[in-house]
Amino acid sequence: xxxxxxxxxxxxxLLSSCCNKTCQKPADSNPLDGLVLVxxxxxxxxxxxxxxxxxxxxxxxxxxxxxxxxxxxxHGVITNGVDINNDVFIIHPAYHDAFMGGExxxxxxxxxxxxxxxxxIVFLCSRADSFTKQEKCxxxxxxxxxxxxxxxxxDLAFILVEHKGNKAVLLSGDEIRxxxxxPISAFREVVKFMAPKVADEGLGNE
Numbered sequence: 001x002x003x004x005x006x007x008x009x010x011x012x013x014l015l016s017s018c019c020n021k022t023c024q025k026p027a028d029s030n031p032l033d034g035l036v037l038v039x040x041x042x043x044x045x046x047x048x049x050x051x052x053x054x055x056x057x058x059x060x061x062x063x064x065x066x067x068x069x070x071x072x073x074x075h076g077v078i079t080n081g082v083d084i085n086n087d088v089f090i091i092h093p094a095y096h097d098a099f100m101g102g103e104x105x106x107x108x109x110x111x112x113x114x115x116x117x118x119x120x121i122v123f124l125c126s127r128a129d130s131f132t133k134q135e136k137c138x139x140x141x142x143x144x145x146x147x148x149x150x151x152x153x154x155d156l157a158f159i160l161v162e163h164k165g166n167k168a169v170l171l172s173g174d175e176i177r178x179x180x181x182x183p184i185s186a187f188r189e190v191v192k193f194m195a196p197k198v199a200d201e202g203l204g205n206e
Contacts, residue, residue, distance in 0.1 A: 034139070038115040044161070048117065063145050064093055064121070065092055066122050067089065094123060110141050111123040158170075158173070
């Protein structure tokens with residue numbers, strides 16, 4: 001009887017151990033757990049539409065990089081991210097050396113934010129990466145993006161987002177280089193301010 005009881009306790013312990021390992025395995029195997037998931041429901045649908053169209057052009061890629069871009073046009077149509085009218089973003093497939101700080105790297109800080117769209121992962125570069133501990137970010141990125149994926153310089157596009165309203169446009173690299181760019185919304189005409197004439201109070205009192 002005592003041996004049966006001991007055997008029963010042994011099997012219960014073994015079963016409990018197996019269950020704990022099974023439950024912990026999915027959490028431990030997800031490399032993105034250390035990153036911040038951005039809620040796409042709060043993003044403009046026009047902006048998400050641009051990302052969707054670009055991703056559709058790259059069916060073999062599972063991960064992408066979205067970063068702040070730089071472009072210039074007359075009157076601030078295209079900006080470097082500080083204009084009151086628009087912001088420019090660059091999107092391209094993720095590659096292994098993107099954050100190693102080399103000549104062709106995007107940055108030397110790994111992204112700490114990401115979001116999902118069309119079952120793909122989009123790594124979102126931000127200034128917050130500079131004060132974020134990099135160990136988990138580096139590990140997550142390289143688990144998602146293997147060493148076999150190297151840089152492809154032509155596979156990129158620019159997204160011009162207008163601050164006010166739900167407006168965004170996807171521009172190819174050729175369009176940016178050839179400067180075939182037009183504003184999303186027409187600029188308002190500059191109206192010269194004319195101060196109203198004020199009657200002389202002294203004349204009115206005479």
